[in-house]
Amino acid sequence: MPVGEGAVTDIAPVRVADRGGRRLLLVLAVVAVLVPVLNVLPAEGSFLHVSSYSMTLIAKYMSYGMLALAVDLIWGYCGILSLGHGAFFALGGYAMGMYLMRQIGARGVYGNPLLPDFMVFLNWKELPWFWHGFESFPYTLAMVILVPAMLALVFGFLAFRSRVSGVYLSIITQALTYALMLAFFRNDMGFGGNNGFTDFKDILGFNLQATGTRVALFVCTTLALGSSYRLCRYVITSRAGRVIVAIRDAESRARFLGYQVEYYKLWVFVLSAIIAGIAGALYVPQIGIINPSEFSPVNSIEIVIWVAIGGRGTLYGAVVGAFLVNLAKTYLTGAFPSFWLYGLGGLFIVVTLFLPYGVVGVIGQWRRARLEGSTL
Amino acid sequence: MTRTPIPTVLTILVFLVGVGSARAARAGGTEAADKPGLASLLAQLPDASYADKRVLIGRMVQTQDPKVRVVLRAMLDDSLYVRASDQRIFIGEADQETIHLTDALSGQAAGAVSGDAVSLIGVNNQLRKTLRVALAQFDLNNPDAGVRLAAVKEMLRALNAESQAVLRSRLGMEHDSAVRRQIKEGLALSDLDSSDAAIRLAAVVALSRSLNPDVYNRLSAMAGRDSDGVYGEADPAIRAAAQAGLRVIERYRRFYAVVQTMIYGVSEGSVFVLIAIGLAITFGVMGVINMAHGELMMLGAYTTYVVQLLMPNHIGSSILVAIPAAFLVSGAIGVAIERGIVRHLYGRPLETLLATFGVSLILQQAVRDIFSPNNRPVITPDWLAGSLQINDVLAITYNRLYIIIFTIALFLALLTLLKRTRLGLDVRAVSQNREMAKAMGVRTAWVDALTFGLGSGIAGIAGVALSQLTNVGPNLGQSYIVDSFMVVVFGGVGNLWGTEVSGNALGVVNKLLEPYAGAVLAKIFVLVFLILFIQWKPRGLFPQKGRNAGG
Numbered sequence: 001m002p003v004g005e006g007a008v009t010d011i012a013p014v015r016v017a018d019r020g021g022r023r024l025l026l027v028l029a030v031v032a033v034l035v036p037v038l039n040v041l042p043a044e045g046s047f048l049h050v051s052s053y054s055m056t057l058i059a060k061y062m063s064y065g066m067l068a069l070a071v072d073l074i075w076g077y078c079g080i081l082s083l084g085h086g087a088f089f090a091l092g093g094y095a096m097g098m099y100l101m102r103q104i105g106a107r108g109v110y111g112n113p114l115l116p117d118f119m120v121f122l123n124w125k126e127l128p129w130f131w132h133g134f135e136s137f138p139y140t141l142a143m144v145i146l147v148p149a150m151l152a153l154v155f156g157f158l159a160f161r162s163r164v165s166g167v168y169l170s171i172i173t174q175a176l177t178y179a180l181m182l183a184f185f186r187n188d189m190g191f192g193g194n195n196g197f198t199d200f201k202d203i204l205g206f207n208l209q210a211t212g213t214r215v216a217l218f219v220c221t222t223l224a225l226g227s228s229y230r231l232c233r234y235v236i237t238s239r240a241g242r243v244i245v246a247i248r249d250a251e252s253r254a255r256f257l258g259y260q261v262e263y264y265k266l267w268v269f270v271l272s273a274i275i276a277g278i279a280g281a282l283y284v285p286q287i288g289i290i291n292p293s294e295f296s297p298v299n300s301i302e303i304v305i306w307v308a309i310g311g312r313g314t315l316y317g318a319v320v321g322a323f324l325v326n327l328a329k330t331y332l333t334g335a336f337p338s339f340w341l342y343g344l345g346g347l348f349i350v351v352t353l354f355l356p357y358g359v360v361g362v363i364g365q366w367r368r369a370r371l372e373g374s375t376l
Numbered sequence: 377m378t379r380t381p382i383p384t385v386l387t388i389l390v391f392l393v394g395v396g397s398a399r400a401a402r403a404g405g406t407e408a409a410d411k412p413g414l415a416s417l418l419a420q421l422p423d424a425s426y427a428d429k430r431v432l433i434g435r436m437v438q439t440q441d442p443k444v445r446v447v448l449r450a451m452l453d454d455s456l457y458v459r460a461s462d463q464r465i466f467i468g469e470a471d472q473e474t475i476h477l478t479d480a481l482s483g484q485a486a487g488a489v490s491g492d493a494v495s496l497i498g499v500n501n502q503l504r505k506t507l508r509v510a511l512a513q514f515d516l517n518n519p520d521a522g523v524r525l526a527a528v529k530e531m532l533r534a535l536n537a538e539s540q541a542v543l544r545s546r547l548g549m550e551h552d553s554a555v556r557r558q559i560k561e562g563l564a565l566s567d568l569d570s571s572d573a574a575i576r577l578a579a580v581v582a583l584s585r586s587l588n589p590d591v592y593n594r595l596s597a598m599a600g601r602d603s604d605g606v607y608g609e610a611d612p613a614i615r616a617a618a619q620a621g622l623r624v625i626e627r628y629r630r631f632y633a634v635v636q637t638m639i640y641g642v643s644e645g646s647v648f649v650l651i652a653i654g655l656a657i658t659f660g661v662m663g664v665i666n667m668a669h670g671e672l673m674m675l676g677a678y679t680t681y682v683v684q685l686l687m688p689n690h691i692g693s694s695i696l697v698a699i700p701a702a703f704l705v706s707g708a709i710g711v712a713i714e715r716g717i718v719r720h721l722y723g724r725p726l727e728t729l730l731a732t733f734g735v736s737l738i739l740q741q742a743v744r745d746i747f748s749p750n751n752r753p754v755i756t757p758d759w760l761a762g763s764l765q766i767n768d769v770l771a772i773t774y775n776r777l778y779i780i781i782f783t784i785a786l787f788l789a790l791l792t793l794l795k796r797t798r799l800g801l802d803v804r805a806v807s808q809n810r811e812m813a814k815a816m817g818v819r820t821a822w823v824d825a826l827t828f829g830l831g832s833g834i835a836g837i838a839g840v841a842l843s844q845l846t847n848v849g850p851n852l853g854q855s856y857i858v859d860s861f862m863v864v865v866f867g868g869v870g871n872l873w874g875t876e877v878s879g880n881a882l883g884v885v886n887k888l889l890e891p892y893a894g895a896v897l898a899k900i901f902v903l904v905f906l907i908l909f910i911q912w913k914p915r916g917l918f919p920q921k922g923r924n925a926g927g
Contacts, residue, residue: 081726081729155907158908158911159910159911161911162910162911162912162914163914164910164911164914166725166726167665167725167726167729168865168910168914170665170726170729171861171862171865172865172906172907172910174858174861175858175861175862175903175906175907176903176907178858178903179899179900179903179904179907182896182899182900182903183896183897183900185896186896186897297857297858298854301667301730301733304730305730305733305734308730338741338744338745341737341738341740341741341744342737342738342741342742344734344737345733345734345735345736345737345738345741346734346738347734348730348731348733348734348735348737349717349731349734349735351730352721352727352728352730352731352734353717353720353721353731356727
């Protein structure tokens with residue numbers, strides 16, 4: 001029974017005309033303008049009013065959308081199924097969380113100007129070395145990108161060089177995020193143990209609860225999602241992108257043709273980790289909490305299902321999938337709490353068995369069928 | 377427990393008057409009794425002072441009458457009474473207002489009386505100590521070596537010249553080696569206090585191989601200085617002997633500590649093997665990534681719980697019933713998963729992974745809805761509780777011991793099944809070359825379903841074992857899934873021996889790291905080690921060879 005290579009061939013080729021993507025960007029542009037306007041202008045209780053809660057929720061979906069984009073980039077186009085992408089998301093989130101913790105300053109429960117509350121609680125006397133620098137926002141931004149990138153670089157370098165692929169790679173990425181989860185749960189690590197970081201106050205001196213700050217963060221998230229999409233699209237339509245797809249479809253053949261398969265894979269893997277890290281950094285200030293459960297292997301597998309449901313190997317489909325699944329999750333966990341896991345589990349099965357191209361693929365098929373019908 | 381009220385002056389007077397006549401009456405009775413010694417000794421108890429009682433206890437022991445033990449025990453427990461009406465001795469069991477009496481000599485029930493009708497034979501703390509030693513001396517002649525050993529230990533707690541003499545004489549006729557060792561050790565320990573340097577030296581030498589923690593403490597105290605800088609032992613020759621003895625003891629202790637770590641490591645490794653061996657079949661032999669493997673184990677654990685609910689009066693055998701039951705439950709669900717889902721996804725491993733993960737979510741939620749989101753209590757049968765005390769520093773809990781034995785048995789059974797039966801032959805044929813097997817008339821679809829069912833059933837059996845080791849809850853499976861895949865990949869996919877070796881190796885490494893790093897950090901180290909190991913040997917410890925090795 002073939003395992004791994006060659007198993008992934010039935011995915012839509014890179015489309016030249018990116019109609020779905022253009023629509024996605026259009027929707028994002030509308031959302032970026034309309035949602036904040038409707039949040040600020042109409043009176044509360046008005047029909048048109050979008051509550052701050054809804055706005056935060058949409059921002060959350062958008063950061064998940066970025067994460068799905070990151071997974072689709074490597075899974076849909078390079079055939080690398082990472083079951084540990086939640087780790088890069090969480091690392092970006094933790095980096096941002098450290099900055100936000102430093103911003104609290106002396107306003108914590110214990111009022112210590114230097115140490116976050118949990119360190120005071122653990123009787124620590126000074127800031128651990130890796131916490132230095134996080135008082136600076138530019139440094140934090142650099143870390144949001146560098147920490148996931150470095151982890152992806154080292155991990156990917158080792159894994160791709162020794163040609164770990166297919167399910168083996170999936171399993172060790174899962175082990176990676178599991179190990180990180182166990183590590184971050186430890187109080188001694190200096191990341192707040194199982195409580196993680198919360199009770200943030202300011203970002204860049206602006207109050208996180210203020211409408212202005214929320215709107216700014218929302219717009220930033222929309223922009224980040226849009227630019228990530230453009231970036232991924234640029235990568236996969238570039239010459240290097242063609243090689244990446246070739247690696248997905250026939251790794252050995254690409255290698256025999258003289259391409260340095262490992263470096264292409266490594267490069268796209270690191271890029272994907274960076275996008276995931278930025279998504280995490282945008283998620284944390286808006287949701288207001290980050291804890292080690294973000295590293296849990298189940299979270300990472302859930303990301304894969306967003307991509308599979310939306311439509312693997314389409315980029316915009318991944319974003320659509322992240323929105324649809326999370327919308328359903330928000331609704332179902334509220335309305336029928338026990339039903340959610342049945343629903344999610346059923347989705348995994350139905351999509352893999354019956355919808356190999358995802359929702360986007362189904363819509364595409366349906367439209368093609370109609371077009372053919374009309375030309376006859 | 378109600379106690380007899382302190383006798384008033386009046387009742388004491390009544391006693392004094394009654395004593396003479398009662399004694400006269402009893403004198404006739406004792407002639408008829410087959411143990412006149414005990415009866416007359418008992419009769420003296422009510423009037424005896426504490427000092428007299430001590431003497432009486434000593435003489436009772438000398439009678440060697442088996443009833444003495446009961447009487448002394450009752451006295452120690454404050455339940456030996458004298459009846460005011462006839463001055464006879466009874467063992468009483470207090471119950472609310474009344475006391476149920478049993479004749480101390482004949483052992484016959486003598487009805488219930490109110491607390492005023494009897495009075496307690498009082499004991500003080502000094503007497504209690506005497507009683508314990510007396511009971512122990514009495515037990516020293518018991519035919520059961522275990523009782524004798526306990527008696528020796530009891531006597532050693534409060535040793536005096538008299539009990540030393542008793543122990544020395546017992547040593548002469550004792551045959552059981554454990555009891556002999558215990559007596560020798562105890563006597564040598566007491567000899568350490570002797571004023572004669574030669575006796576002390578001999579005792580130190582005799583104790584030099586003992587693993588008893590008391591011995592270690594005493595020898596350390598002798599070899600070292602106390603807080604005032606005074607040596608615990610004045611004689612330098614004895615001090616040197618004590619130091620030499622300590623070195624020997626420490627070497628033994630280190631050795632047994634290593635043995636203990638290894639056994640615990642192998643036991644932990646057996647858990648790894650258990651959780652991975654079903655996966656070694658579905659993933660290793662069939663190449664199917666079954667993310668619901670952990671949930672199949674969870675179902676096995678819940679089966680144990682249900683079996684115990686169904687047979688609450690036979691908890692001891694419930695585990696033995698649960699093993700085949702769990703195999704059937706998890707195996708049947710495994711076959712259903714294979715027929716319903718996995719079958720359509722052969723050759724698409726990543727999709728199989730996702731679909732079976734969906735199954736795992738559904739199974740978790742189903743268990744949550746059917747049972748409860750909380751952990752379910754699974755009872756540990758008595759024969760699994762407790763520990764095997766090998767010596768003073770090495771004890772192995774029975775559940776650790778049984779898990780090792782159980783895993784080995786399961787592993788051998790599975791190996792036999794795969795290598796020696798028709799089904800095993802078919803399974804191996806299909807996994808090596810599906811098309812060729814089909815051409816030779818093997819019903820591949822049927823073999824696939826059975827193989828998957830087998831792996832799933834084994835997961836269920838592992839769940840029965842896990843129910844004795846960990847909490848049985850809906851998340852049981854999730855906490856093991858990463859571990860189980862790592863074990864299979866580490867050992868080399870498609871290789872049962874690899875799984876066995878890698879599981880045990882990981883368990884031992886985990887236990888070796890734990891004292892230095894703590895449990896969680898040790899686990900993280902092991903995971904990181906495995907991630908790095910797979911880079912080095914992507915096909916595991918024992919890679920498959922030959923044409924089908926590609927994957």
